[in-house]
Amino acid sequence: MKRFSGLFLVSLLSGAVTLGSYKLLFDNNGYFSKNNSIVTQAQNSYGRNVGLTAEAVDFTEAADKTIHTVVHVKNVSRTTVTNPILEYFYGFQGGQQQEQVGTGS
Structure with a gap:
Protein backbone atom coordinates (compact mmCIF):
# COMPACT_ATOMS: atom_id res chain seq x y z
CA MET A 1 0.00 0.00 0.00
CA LYS A 2 2.85 2.37 0.84
CA ARG A 3 4.51 1.64 -2.50
CA PHE A 4 1.23 2.22 -4.36
CA SER A 5 0.68 5.62 -2.68
CA GLY A 6 4.23 6.72 -3.59
CA LEU A 7 3.71 5.65 -7.20
CA PHE A 8 0.34 7.41 -7.31
CA LEU A 9 1.89 10.63 -5.93
CA VAL A 10 4.72 10.56 -8.49
CA SER A 11 2.33 9.95 -11.38
CA LEU A 12 0.02 12.74 -10.19
CA LEU A 13 2.94 15.17 -9.93
CA SER A 14 4.33 14.24 -13.36
CA GLY A 15 0.88 14.65 -14.93
CA ALA A 16 0.49 18.08 -13.37
CA VAL A 17 3.93 19.16 -14.62
CA THR A 18 3.17 17.86 -18.12
CA LEU A 19 -0.20 19.60 -18.28
CA GLY A 20 1.20 22.84 -16.90
CA SER A 21 4.10 22.91 -19.35
CA TYR A 22 1.74 22.18 -22.25
CA LYS A 23 -0.54 25.05 -21.25
CA LEU A 24 2.43 27.37 -20.83
CA LEU A 25 4.24 26.52 -24.05
CA PHE A 26 1.73 25.30 -26.63
CA ASP A 27 -1.66 26.72 -25.69
CA ASN A 28 -3.00 29.72 -27.68
CA ASN A 29 -3.34 31.85 -24.56
CA GLY A 30 -0.07 30.70 -22.97
CA TYR A 31 2.88 32.85 -22.01
CA PHE A 32 4.95 32.00 -25.10
CA SER A 33 2.13 32.05 -27.63
CA LYS A 34 2.43 34.07 -30.83
CA ASN A 35 -0.74 36.00 -30.05
CA ASN A 36 0.91 37.91 -27.22
CA SER A 37 2.37 41.11 -28.54
CA ILE A 38 3.99 43.69 -26.34
CA VAL A 39 3.84 47.25 -27.61
CA THR A 40 6.03 49.91 -26.08
CA GLN A 41 5.64 53.61 -26.71
CA ALA A 42 8.61 55.89 -27.27
CA GLN A 43 8.63 59.46 -26.09
CA ASN A 44 7.78 62.18 -28.57
CA SER A 45 11.02 64.13 -28.15
CA TYR A 46 13.40 62.28 -30.45
CA GLY A 47 16.20 64.83 -30.71
CA ARG A 48 17.94 67.42 -28.65
CA ASN A 49 19.27 70.77 -29.70
CA VAL A 50 22.98 71.07 -29.02
CA GLY A 51 24.95 74.27 -29.58
CA LEU A 52 27.95 72.54 -31.18
CA THR A 53 28.11 72.69 -34.94
CA ALA A 54 30.87 71.97 -37.42
CA GLU A 55 31.57 75.69 -37.82
CA ALA A 56 31.96 76.25 -34.07
CA VAL A 57 35.10 74.05 -33.82
CA ASP A 58 38.29 75.69 -35.11
CA PHE A 59 41.55 73.72 -35.23
CA THR A 60 43.77 76.38 -36.84
CA GLU A 61 45.35 77.48 -33.55
CA ALA A 62 46.09 73.89 -32.55
CA ALA A 63 47.56 73.16 -35.98
CA ASP A 64 49.85 76.22 -35.78
CA LYS A 65 51.22 75.09 -32.40
CA THR A 66 51.95 71.53 -33.52
CA ILE A 67 53.23 72.02 -37.06
Missing part, protein backbone atom coordinates in the same frame (compact mmCIF):
# COMPACT_ATOMS: atom_id res chain seq x y z
CA HIS A 68 56.91 72.26 -36.09
CA THR A 69 57.13 69.14 -33.93
CA VAL A 70 58.38 65.69 -34.90
CA VAL A 71 56.97 62.63 -33.21
CA HIS A 72 58.35 59.11 -33.56
CA VAL A 73 56.29 56.25 -32.15
CA LYS A 74 57.50 52.69 -31.61
CA ASN A 75 55.07 50.02 -30.52
CA VAL A 76 56.19 46.55 -29.43
CA SER A 77 53.65 43.77 -28.97
CA ARG A 78 54.67 40.40 -27.50
CA THR A 79 52.46 37.35 -27.68
CA THR A 80 52.83 33.65 -26.99
CA VAL A 81 51.83 31.46 -29.92
CA THR A 82 50.96 27.79 -29.48
CA ASN A 83 50.12 25.04 -31.93
CA PRO A 84 46.98 23.15 -30.83
CA ILE A 85 47.89 20.06 -32.88
CA LEU A 86 51.28 19.73 -31.17
CA GLU A 87 49.63 20.33 -27.79
CA TYR A 88 47.25 17.48 -28.51
CA PHE A 89 50.07 15.01 -29.19
CA TYR A 90 52.89 16.27 -26.93
CA GLY A 91 51.07 18.24 -24.21
CA PHE A 92 51.45 21.90 -23.34
CA GLN A 93 55.05 23.01 -24.02
CA GLY A 94 54.67 26.70 -23.13
CA GLY A 95 54.46 27.98 -26.69
CA GLN A 96 56.80 30.27 -28.58
CA GLN A 97 57.02 33.97 -27.82
CA GLN A 98 56.84 36.23 -30.85
CA GLU A 99 57.42 39.96 -31.04
CA GLN A 100 55.76 42.38 -33.45
CA VAL A 101 57.21 45.88 -33.86
CA GLY A 102 55.36 48.82 -35.39
CA THR A 103 56.83 52.27 -35.99
CA GLY A 104 55.46 55.52 -37.29
CA SER A 105 55.82 59.26 -37.22
Whole structure:
Protein backbone atom coordinates (compact mmCIF):
# COMPACT_ATOMS: atom_id res chain seq x y z
CA MET A 1 0.00 0.00 0.00
CA LYS A 2 2.85 2.37 0.84
CA ARG A 3 4.51 1.64 -2.50
CA PHE A 4 1.23 2.22 -4.36
CA SER A 5 0.68 5.62 -2.68
CA GLY A 6 4.23 6.72 -3.59
CA LEU A 7 3.71 5.65 -7.20
CA PHE A 8 0.34 7.41 -7.31
CA LEU A 9 1.89 10.63 -5.93
CA VAL A 10 4.72 10.56 -8.49
CA SER A 11 2.33 9.95 -11.38
CA LEU A 12 0.02 12.74 -10.19
CA LEU A 13 2.94 15.17 -9.93
CA SER A 14 4.33 14.24 -13.36
CA GLY A 15 0.88 14.65 -14.93
CA ALA A 16 0.49 18.08 -13.37
CA VAL A 17 3.93 19.16 -14.62
CA THR A 18 3.17 17.86 -18.12
CA LEU A 19 -0.20 19.60 -18.28
CA GLY A 20 1.20 22.84 -16.90
CA SER A 21 4.10 22.91 -19.35
CA TYR A 22 1.74 22.18 -22.25
CA LYS A 23 -0.54 25.05 -21.25
CA LEU A 24 2.43 27.37 -20.83
CA LEU A 25 4.24 26.52 -24.05
CA PHE A 26 1.73 25.30 -26.63
CA ASP A 27 -1.66 26.72 -25.69
CA ASN A 28 -3.00 29.72 -27.68
CA ASN A 29 -3.34 31.85 -24.56
CA GLY A 30 -0.07 30.70 -22.97
CA TYR A 31 2.88 32.85 -22.01
CA PHE A 32 4.95 32.00 -25.10
CA SER A 33 2.13 32.05 -27.63
CA LYS A 34 2.43 34.07 -30.83
CA ASN A 35 -0.74 36.00 -30.05
CA ASN A 36 0.91 37.91 -27.22
CA SER A 37 2.37 41.11 -28.54
CA ILE A 38 3.99 43.69 -26.34
CA VAL A 39 3.84 47.25 -27.61
CA THR A 40 6.03 49.91 -26.08
CA GLN A 41 5.64 53.61 -26.71
CA ALA A 42 8.61 55.89 -27.27
CA GLN A 43 8.63 59.46 -26.09
CA ASN A 44 7.78 62.18 -28.57
CA SER A 45 11.02 64.13 -28.15
CA TYR A 46 13.40 62.28 -30.45
CA GLY A 47 16.20 64.83 -30.71
CA ARG A 48 17.94 67.42 -28.65
CA ASN A 49 19.27 70.77 -29.70
CA VAL A 50 22.98 71.07 -29.02
CA GLY A 51 24.95 74.27 -29.58
CA LEU A 52 27.95 72.54 -31.18
CA THR A 53 28.11 72.69 -34.94
CA ALA A 54 30.87 71.97 -37.42
CA GLU A 55 31.57 75.69 -37.82
CA ALA A 56 31.96 76.25 -34.07
CA VAL A 57 35.10 74.05 -33.82
CA ASP A 58 38.29 75.69 -35.11
CA PHE A 59 41.55 73.72 -35.23
CA THR A 60 43.77 76.38 -36.84
CA GLU A 61 45.35 77.48 -33.55
CA ALA A 62 46.09 73.89 -32.55
CA ALA A 63 47.56 73.16 -35.98
CA ASP A 64 49.85 76.22 -35.78
CA LYS A 65 51.22 75.09 -32.40
CA THR A 66 51.95 71.53 -33.52
CA ILE A 67 53.23 72.02 -37.06
CA HIS A 68 56.91 72.26 -36.09
CA THR A 69 57.13 69.14 -33.93
CA VAL A 70 58.38 65.69 -34.90
CA VAL A 71 56.97 62.63 -33.21
CA HIS A 72 58.35 59.11 -33.56
CA VAL A 73 56.29 56.25 -32.15
CA LYS A 74 57.50 52.69 -31.61
CA ASN A 75 55.07 50.02 -30.52
CA VAL A 76 56.19 46.55 -29.43
CA SER A 77 53.65 43.77 -28.97
CA ARG A 78 54.67 40.40 -27.50
CA THR A 79 52.46 37.35 -27.68
CA THR A 80 52.83 33.65 -26.99
CA VAL A 81 51.83 31.46 -29.92
CA THR A 82 50.96 27.79 -29.48
CA ASN A 83 50.12 25.04 -31.93
CA PRO A 84 46.98 23.15 -30.83
CA ILE A 85 47.89 20.06 -32.88
CA LEU A 86 51.28 19.73 -31.17
CA GLU A 87 49.63 20.33 -27.79
CA TYR A 88 47.25 17.48 -28.51
CA PHE A 89 50.07 15.01 -29.19
CA TYR A 90 52.89 16.27 -26.93
CA GLY A 91 51.07 18.24 -24.21
CA PHE A 92 51.45 21.90 -23.34
CA GLN A 93 55.05 23.01 -24.02
CA GLY A 94 54.67 26.70 -23.13
CA GLY A 95 54.46 27.98 -26.69
CA GLN A 96 56.80 30.27 -28.58
CA GLN A 97 57.02 33.97 -27.82
CA GLN A 98 56.84 36.23 -30.85
CA GLU A 99 57.42 39.96 -31.04
CA GLN A 100 55.76 42.38 -33.45
CA VAL A 101 57.21 45.88 -33.86
CA GLY A 102 55.36 48.82 -35.39
CA THR A 103 56.83 52.27 -35.99
CA GLY A 104 55.46 55.52 -37.29
CA SER A 105 55.82 59.26 -37.22
